Structure formats: C-alpha cells, structure tokens
Amino acid sequence: MPAxxxxxxxxxxxxxxxxxxxxxxxxxxxxxxxLAAVFSRRAEVGSAAPTLPADAVAEHAADIDVAFIxxxxxxxxxxxxxxxxRLVTTVDTYDNHGDLPRHRAAMDAAARETGHLAMVxxxxxxxxxxxxxxxxxxxxxxxxxxxxxxxxxxxxxxxAVRRIDGVxxxxxxxxxxxxxxxxxxxxxxxxxxxxxxxxxHCYVVADPADQERIREEIVTMPGYFAGYETIVDFxxxxxxxxEHAGMPHGGRVLTRGRAGDSHHVVEFGLQLERNPDFTAxxxxxxxxxxxxxxxxxxxxxxxxxxxxxHLLSATDLDELIAAxx
Amino acid sequence: MPAxxxxxxxxxxxxxxxxxxxxxxxxxxxxxxxLAAVFSRRAEVGSAAPTLPADAVAEHAADIDVAFIxxxxxxxxxxxxxxxxRLVTTVDTYDNHGDLPRHRAAMDAAARETGHLAMVxxxxxxxxxxxxxxxxxxxxxxxxxxxxxxxxxxxxxxxAVRRIDGVxxxxxxxxxxxxxxxxxxxxxxxxxxxxxxxxxHCYVVADPADQERIREEIVTMPGYFAGYETIVDFxxxxxxxxEHAGMPHGGRVLTRGRAGDSHHVVEFGLQLERNPDFTAxxxxxxxxxxxxxxxxxxxxxxxxxxxxxHLLSATDLDELIAAxx
Numbered sequence: 001m002p003a004x005x006x007x008x009x010x011x012x013x014x015x016x017x018x019x020x021x022x023x024x025x026x027x028x029x030x031x032x033x034x035l036a037a038v039f040s041r042r043a044e045v046g047s048a049a050p051t052l053p054a055d056a057v058a059e060h061a062a063d064i065d066v067a068f069i070x071x072x073x074x075x076x077x078x079x080x081x082x083x084x085x086r087l088v089t090t091v092d093t094y095d096n097h098g099d100l101p102r103h104r105a106a107m108d109a110a111a112r113e114t115g116h117l118a119m120v121x122x123x124x125x126x127x128x129x130x131x132x133x134x135x136x137x138x139x140x141x142x143x144x145x146x147x148x149x150x151x152x153x154x155x156x157x158x159x160a161v162r163r164i165d166g167v168x169x170x171x172x173x174x175x176x177x178x179x180x181x182x183x184x185x186x187x188x189x190x191x192x193x194x195x196x197x198x199x200x201h202c203y204v205v206a207d208p209a210d211q212e213r214i215r216e217e218i219v220t221m222p223g224y225f226a227g228y229e230t231i232v233d234f235x236x237x238x239x240x241x242x243e244h245a246g247m248p249h250g251g252r253v254l255t256r257g258r259a260g261d262s263h264h265v266v267e268f269g270l271q272l273e274r275n276p277d278f279t280a281x282x283x284x285x286x287x288x289x290x291x292x293x294x295x296x297x298x299x300x301x302x303x304x305x306x307x308x309x310h311l312l313s314a315t316d317l318d319e320l321i322a323a324x325x
Numbered sequence: 326m327p328a329x330x331x332x333x334x335x336x337x338x339x340x341x342x343x344x345x346x347x348x349x350x351x352x353x354x355x356x357x358x359x360l361a362a363v364f365s366r367r368a369e370v371g372s373a374a375p376t377l378p379a380d381a382v383a384e385h386a387a388d389i390d391v392a393f394i395x396x397x398x399x400x401x402x403x404x405x406x407x408x409x410x411r412l413v414t415t416v417d418t419y420d421n422h423g424d425l426p427r428h429r430a431a432m433d434a435a436a437r438e439t440g441h442l443a444m445v446x447x448x449x450x451x452x453x454x455x456x457x458x459x460x461x462x463x464x465x466x467x468x469x470x471x472x473x474x475x476x477x478x479x480x481x482x483x484x485a486v487r488r489i490d491g492v493x494x495x496x497x498x499x500x501x502x503x504x505x506x507x508x509x510x511x512x513x514x515x516x517x518x519x520x521x522x523x524x525x526h527c528y529v530v531a532d533p534a535d536q537e538r539i540r541e542e543i544v545t546m547p548g549y550f551a552g553y554e555t556i557v558d559f560x561x562x563x564x565x566x567x568e569h570a571g572m573p574h575g576g577r578v579l580t581r582g583r584a585g586d587s588h589h590v591v592e593f594g595l596q597l598e599r600n601p602d603f604t605a606x607x608x609x610x611x612x613x614x615x616x617x618x619x620x621x622x623x624x625x626x627x628x629x630x631x632x633x634x635h636l637l638s639a640t641d642l643d644e645l646i647a648a649x650x
Contacts (some may be wrong), residue, residue, distance in 0.1 A: 273587035304634075
C-alpha cells in the first residue's frame, strides 16, 4: 500500500496481442496499479505476470479490481466481453462504432447482474475523439464536424481483415484527404463525409487462389469497409515484414461552428508513434476511473462521455486544480 | 415545457459587458433555456429581458435556476461571487489561475451554506484548456506540456489593465512565439515556460501625466503580468477605435509524452473569431451541467475537471452515444 493510503489497484489483462502487451508496459509505469495476471488461450505469453488460462477468470476474479479486455473487436469482444463483465470490472476498447450502443446495453445488463462496472469504448476513437466530438458539439451546436483518421495503421480494421479465412498477414492504413480537412476548417464541409474524406488501404499476404474472395469479403464488410473507397493490395511476406512492421497512427476531430454572431474552430489532434501504446495508455487511465467509480458504488456500463475527467489521473483533484486548472 | 418533458432552465445574467451580452445571444439559441433577467448596476442595458438592480438578486432567486456571473475577474468576481453563490446556482469564468484554488474554496463554502452548486472557472482557459491539460497528462504522465495563447486579445488581462486608475481605454494581446511551439512538438521543451513562450502587448489610452505610473502598475501586476515580457504602448483614442475593436483569440494545449516505449503528441486548439462569444458558449454549456448536477442533488463548488462531459449537451446520452461515440 502506497504512502498516500490509496490501495493499489489489482489489474488483469485478458488477451495478449499488441494491445495486451502495451497495457502491461503502461501498468508498470503507474504508481497505483499492479498486474496480477494475464489470461490467454496460449499456455505462456512471455509476460512478467503469471499467465492463466483464458477460461480461468472466474476462479481468480476475487483478486482482480479491474480487467483490461485486450481481445479483438471483430468477434472476440462482442462474444466474450459480457461474460467477463459478470465476473469483474472491465475496460474495453471495442471499436465498432455502429455496434457500440448494442455492446453498451449488453455490458450494462451483464455488469449489473453481479454489481460490476464495465467501461466500454475507451482508447482514442472511440474514446478521446468521442469526448471531443461531444464537447465541441455541446458548445457549438450549429456546426460542421468531421473526424479525420490517419495517416496511420488501424488496429481494429487490420484485425478484422486478419480474421478472414485464408488471410496470412494483413494491415490496413487509413489516409485522410487533405482537401477535405481544409474544406471543414474553412466552413465548406457540405458534402464531405467520412467515406469521401478518407481512403482505406489494405496490404494482405494470402494464397493467390484465395485472393479474389478475400478482396470481396474486405470491401463489403459492414461497419468496417462497406461504403469506403478501399484499395486491397496483395504482397509477399518478405515485403510485408520489410515495409509494414510499424504502427503509427493519428488523426483529428475538427469542428467549425457558430456561437452568437461569430464562428470558431475547435480542433483535437493526435500524432501517435505507436498506436497500441497510446490506446493502452488511454485504456489504463479509464481503468483507474472505472475502479474509482465502482469504489464509489456505481455499477453498470459507462462510456467516456460519463466519466468526470479528473478520475483518469493518478494525481488528486486538489493538486490538479492547483497545477492544471 | 418542451415536448421532451424536460423543464426549461430559467437563467439570469449578472453583469452586462461583452461577456454578458454574448451569454444572452447564446442562451437564445438553446432549446432548453430561457433568460429571466439581467442584473446590472446600470438602470437599462438594452437586453431583451428585464434589467434588474445588481443588488436585487436575492428577491428574485426563487425564479432562477442558474445565474451566469459575467463580472470582471480582476476585482468583481472575487468580491461578489460568494454572496451570489449563497443565493443561486452560479457559473463563472473567473480566470485568475493562481487564485482559483482560493476562489473554489470560497465558492464551495458559500454554495454549501444554502444548498446551491457553483461551477467555477469555465470558459476556455480556464475551462476547456484545463480539461485537455488534465486528460493528456493523465494518459501520458511523463510529458512536456505547454499552453500557448493567441495570437489574440485577452479579456481578463484587458479588464485588469482597464481597472488601473487613469486608464481610459486598453486592450492586451497575447502572442505565442512560434519557435516555442515547435520545440514542444519536437520533444525539446526543456527551458520553455509560459513566460518565455509568449509576449504580452498592451495598447492603452491615458493622459500623458499618468503613463509612467500606469506602465509600472501593469508590468508588475501579480497573476497577470509580473514575470512576462510585457510591452505597453500608449496610443490616442482614434487609433484605438480604428485598430483595436475586434476580439479574436485562440491558442493550443500541446502535450508530448511517453507511453510504453513510444512518444505521442496530443494537441487541442481553438481559433476564435470573437472571444466573448466562445467563452459565453462554454459558460452556457457548463450552466446546463450545473443545473443537472444540482437537480441530481449535488451542492458545493465544481470545476470542469469534475463534470461528466455529456451533461454539457442538450442532446440526451443515448443519442450522443449513437451519434458521437
């Protein structure tokens, strides 16, 4: 127990891909958290904490304050997260925007059954970008608002492509069209929408016999690619390793709107050297908030829109007010 | 009462300068607010709502859900806001950062005496910028963080200069130094602080006999100018009217920090065509939140760091989650 008298938050990681590994690194930097276990389908994942079987969460739940769900959004989160929310307080980064209302309702019901809290859709989009969309829209209700993603690699979309039968390796890059950014800043956003403002570019390693079917499955995938201009390039594994190992990302939420007789631009931007590290950092901060809300007696699902911002910080409120207000 | 069943929030404006006038314009655009009265030391201010004497708030308090305090930060807010917080739920834009902890404590004690809520330090800085400083610092605790103001006119600082004896007209512009912005983005922020990253430039109309004393009072004013490079130019009234009638402003909060093994830049920026309009828009949105928190039984002082973001919006949470998450 630290000198402040706050108990250490006992955490677990469920799923140990890129995101889970980053969450472990981030937890190690927090003054008020420790990692109790990693749950994985694999017997040994290389974590410094004990690796336990994916189906053993129930028997260890009493020793876990917050579980970071680091499973894939395409199928694992919707299938497994509600059963986890019945066992422990959870934080996910589920990123299928269109499905978030359904996911939130499922997590709310599951968490309430057993008196846990389930923080859904953290990370940066959904997450910090959602928060900025709501703030700017609340202050300037008559607005043009656009979210631009990239240039960068999308984990959620890459994961969705990798789940397609026959895909050996895959990445997806999102690129904003610069002329669309300038149109929104200048107040000429009419006709600019997410699909026309971006390209989605996939690089895929697959057997030639599978390629046409894979291309078709990608470009028609609802919630991910349908409606977007999507380029699918098939490359060999050596090219993939040489050119697509990094995970940069970023983007911006741009809102131009009226207040009184004048117009204003609100812009929130991220430049991320390594997407899973930043996503994990946001997830871990919302994990602190989830723990504090649960400790205050709250249960059910919560989104980033419902969290008092100071609860994300390891620094206490009085000190934040003195240093940051 | 609107079709949604939500009662209309009955508001008042206390003080009718630039900010008070903007608040009236913004309230008129809200679907869930009406302006009951303006309280002013002047008999008639030109508002569409009744103008009532500044000392008549107590006798009308029962008809006011939220009062927007639009008095000057230099002396009026610290002197008068606590007595107002005893009478009604208040929202202020008090912008003396160093004095905010004291102000919050005074407002907390006053509001609790009579069961009201006092939202302190709204607007954009303090306000939205504070929120972004805390969010970015919570997610990337090992960081270089800098706030840049301008180029633009500072209401609070201009007001502070205008309260000096002998000042006839005055404005203050803040200008960031571009090389300081680039240093923070590049991770070379060591040695860059608020004072070295900005110039403060005042244009003042005053009798020549008063000018040296006024210059000295400005550059040594604690909490506003002391410690900054401050330029004071005395000009004539015709020049003032021709060149200093607009109120543009803006700025950015820039945070570069580490998560895991990688580095990331978080940036929140504003470009404001007319500062009091945007400040008022933020103040009014936090007024909605203040009313909702009070209606939920909360009392005492609150800062922007403590407010669940969806409470700012006239749109309900389920709809925000579907449209913005």
